Amino acid sequence: MALYSEKVMDHFRNPRNVGVIEDANGIGEVGNAKCGDIMKMYLKVEDDIIKDVKFETFGCGSAIASSSMATEMIKGQPLSEAMKLTNKAVAEALDGLPDYKMHCSVLAEEAIKSAIEDYEKRKEA
Amino acid sequence: MIYADNAATTKMSEAAVNTMVSVMTENYGNPSSLYTFGQRAREILEKAREDIALAIGATPKEIYFTSGGSESDNQAIRSAAEIGRLKGKKHIISTAFEHHAVLHTLEKLEKEGFEVTLLPVHENGLVVTSELEAAIREDTCLVTVMYANNEIGTIQPIKEIGKICREKNVLFHTDAVQAMGHIPVNVVTDDVDMLSASAHKFHGPKGVGFLYVKKGIRLTNIIEGGAQERGKRAGTENVAGIAAAAVALKEAVSKLSVYGETVTKKRDRLIAGLSEIPHSALNGDKDLRLPGNVNFCFEGIEGESLLLLLDDKGIQASSGSACTSGSLDPSHVLLAIGRVHDVAHGSLRLTIDESTSDEDVEYIIKSVKETVEYLRSFSPVWRNLVEGKAKFIL
Ligand SMILES: Cc1ncc(COP(=O)(O)O)c(C=O)c1O
Numbered sequence A: 001m002a003l004y005s006e007k008v009m010d011h012f013r014n015p016r017n018v019g020v021i022e023d024a025n026g027i028g029e030v031g032n033a034k035c036g037d038i039m040k041m042y043l044k045v046e047d048d049i050i051k052d053v054k055f056e057t058f059g060c061g062s063a064i065a066s067s068s069m070a071t072e073m074i075k076g077q078p079l080s081e082a083m084k085l086t087n088k089a090v091a092e093a094l095d096g097l098p099d100y101k102m103h104c105s106v107l108a109e110e111a112i113k114s115a116i117e118d119y120e121k122r123k124e125a
Numbered sequence B: 001m002i003y004a005d006n007a008a009t010t011k012m013s014e015a016a017v018n019t020m021v022s023v024m025t026e027n028y029g030n031p032s033s034l035y036t037f038g039q040r041a042r043e044i045l046e047k048a049r050e051d052i053a054l055a056i057g058a059t060p061k062e063i064y065f066t067s068g069g070s071e072s073d074n075q076a077i078r079s080a081a082e083i084g085r086l087k088g089k090k091h092i093i094s095t096a097f098e099h100h101a102v103l104h105t106l107e108k109l110e111k112e113g114f115e116v117t118l119l120p121v122h123e124n125g126l127v128v129t130s131e132l133e134a135a136i137r138e139d140t141c142l143v144t145v146m147y148a149n150n151e152i153g154t155i156q157p158i159k160e161i162g163k164i165c166r167e168k169n170v171l172f173h174t175d176a177v178q179a180m181g182h183i184p185v186n187v188v189t190d191d192v193d194m195l196s197a198s199a200h201k202f203h204g205p206k207g208v209g210f211l212y213v214k215k216g217i218r219l220t221n222i223i224e225g226g227a228q229e230r231g232k233r234a235g236t237e238n239v240a241g242i243a244a245a246a247v248a249l250k251e252a253v254s255k256l257s258v259y260g261e262t263v264t265k266k267r268d269r270l271i272a273g274l275s276e277i278p279h280s281a282l283n284g285d286k287d288l289r290l291p292g293n294v295n296f297c298f299e300g301i302e303g304e305s306l307l308l309l310l311d312d313k314g315i316q317a318s319s320g321s322a323c324t325s326g327s328l329d330p331s332h333v334l335l336a337i338g339r340v341h342d343v344a345h346g347s348l349r350l351t352i353d354e355s356t357s358d359e360d361v362e363y364i365i366k367s368v369k370e371t372v373e374y375l376r377s378f379s380p381v382w383r384n385l386v387e388g389k390a391k392f393i394l
């Protein structure tokens, strides 16, 4: 039995949306105090729609795969929808994660929320 | 496939497999049965005991077969603690980077009123004997220091520790699970009172180990029941496994010097090659380490993703990363040698043996270099380091 589902391995081996958006207007970086994984999310928002999203991740297979899946799930979505993304939904979309790896998928949810908050703060300023 | 995780377990030698199969099919009797067929199994068992005793400089009566390294460690420490308790001595000395079979047993003893001193192992992963000597007290009943560490491979000054313990009249146990069959071990010249070993680390079967206990030291049972192992370890003996363990150890010991020389050369080439990766560091002393052990930290990456990608390239290795542990904590061994969490997260252990070819070594170096570079290319930690927003540690 493999550690991860085929979907996790696919997103881990061929992560979607990896990299940096130079003119991002929302950036969020979160770390997992428990295991040390760190995720950085870059958003390009136009008319409250996520036009583009990229990520950088320092972490395990499940952290990288959930970053990749989460970015796929919010790309093209309105901010209000993206705010509703849960780590559970990310894990489900990946055909599940081992129990002790669930905390790694929390990072993706938190990184997106943090990037959207950053976008909103910038808009106010 | 390049199997570079021999510290986790080893492939059984052909001779060991053959021995095991032949005992299981032809001599499957119970050594406790009095008829000839049972007594033939007893002969095999006792021959294995003799061979193992001979390989480590012990006498056959000083060898007790167990289910492996963990059980041997548990029984050795429990026994020494019991001897201490009867004399009112309840202080034990060990090190911060022992295997959990030792550390968790010591934690239990602490709850039972024992006091445990864990010696530091410093940046090079070695116990300083003067610090050990200074830690010994009137009420010290046991010193337990591993022969060689399972993660970073550092070889402890066992002879010197043995001498100190002898002079101070304190029992000395060593967990030699990683050393046995890889470097010379002799219970007499090393001055050890108790020693643990496990067959699956020296090309024998899993679930078989032994405990050497010097004559005159009273063992406490962990497993109660029948009178096997002179009443000190109940349960029908794993005759086939034990016979195979003896064959494997004899084989390993007979080629020890050639093994040491050739594997050390490959190890040093691996260390030199991986040292070319910027912001990396070898864990543990460069020379006082097991012939096949290479352990590195690479800054800015995480170990599990490195392992998964190396697996895709056909290389099996291991890591002390928090994400691989299942416990969310990075390796206690790497923390004990002063690696901070971030850096310990990016560790890689390669444990090679004589079957690793020179081409394998070059392929490993190339693959690790590529993979570390790839993972760094989208690591926010690496970006911060490169952009000067954080300071490089390595
Ligand atoms: C140093 C050390 N001690 C003890 C053990 C436990 O041995 P076993 O798996 O045979 O119980 C191991 C194996 O990982 C080890 O490396």
Ligand SMILES: [Zn+2]
Pocket (backbone or CB within 6 Å): A035, A037, A059, A060, A061, A062, A063, A104, B323
């Ligand atoms: Zn993780």
